Amino acid sequence: GAGVSQSPSNKVTEKGKDVELRCDPISGHTALYWYRQSLGQGLEFLIYFQGNSAPDKSGLPSDRFSAERTGGSVSTLTIQRTQQEDSAVYLCASSLSPPSGRGEQFFGPGTRLTVL
Amino acid sequence: GESVGLHLPTLSVQEGDNSIINCAYSNSASDYFIWYKQESGKGPQFIIDIRSNMDKRQGQRVTVLLNKTVKHLSLQIAATQPGDSAVYFCAVYSGAGSYQLTFGKGTKLSVIP
DSSP: OOOOEEEOSEEEEOTTOOEEEEEEOOTTOOEEEEEEEOTTOOEEEEEEEETTSOOBOTTOOSTTEEEEEGGGSOEEEEEOSOOGGGOEEEEEEEEOOOTTSOOOOEEOOOEEEEEO | OOOEEESOSEEEEETTSOEEEEEEEOOTTEEEEEEEEEOTTSOOEEEEEEETTOSEEEOSSEEEEEETTTTEEEEEESSOOGGGOEEEEEEEEESTTOOOEEEOOOEEEEEEO
16 A cells, blocks of 8 residues: 655755655554754654644754644645754654554655755 | 663574573553564554563564563564564553553564575
């Protein structure tokens, strides 16, 4: 079946520009996560959506970062006024949500963002 | 909070040998642990998980061991194959109701043919 998809796969932008990254989760998955992975590093949690609940934005590194999830499905991560330190791979994951609110997270292939 | 550390950033093994990748965590309330495999240019892929009420779980050629006393878990890969070459991450949920996965920095496994 279809997995998590992300677009674009690569994005090169100039410092100061805004970028939008898209995530299409697995159909039926109510939980959606965004992570950032810098070169050679582990995954850094950014934001979590669960159904219609208010998202957990505690991992967003600055107010230049924001995310939306429309209709409980597709999500967009927006980075305004990009900086060179924003260069990283941005990964999206989705999962079913057991009563505990957790489940195996299925990851997309990521968007590699390069800020020149 | 939770921090997840790794004993070894790189590991080279001969094809056919067994591999052991280690991970340590800090929060004694952590109750659900997952190992992911990440190949170059791809997102992490689930390998195996274990909950805190268990100390061992086996999959196909993989075994995860959990030692809650010393807050340590390991991933064992039997008869390592070239296709096992990847970066392996442990990830930890800290406590019932927690939905944030904390990832370690990863171990890069290289299999020597």
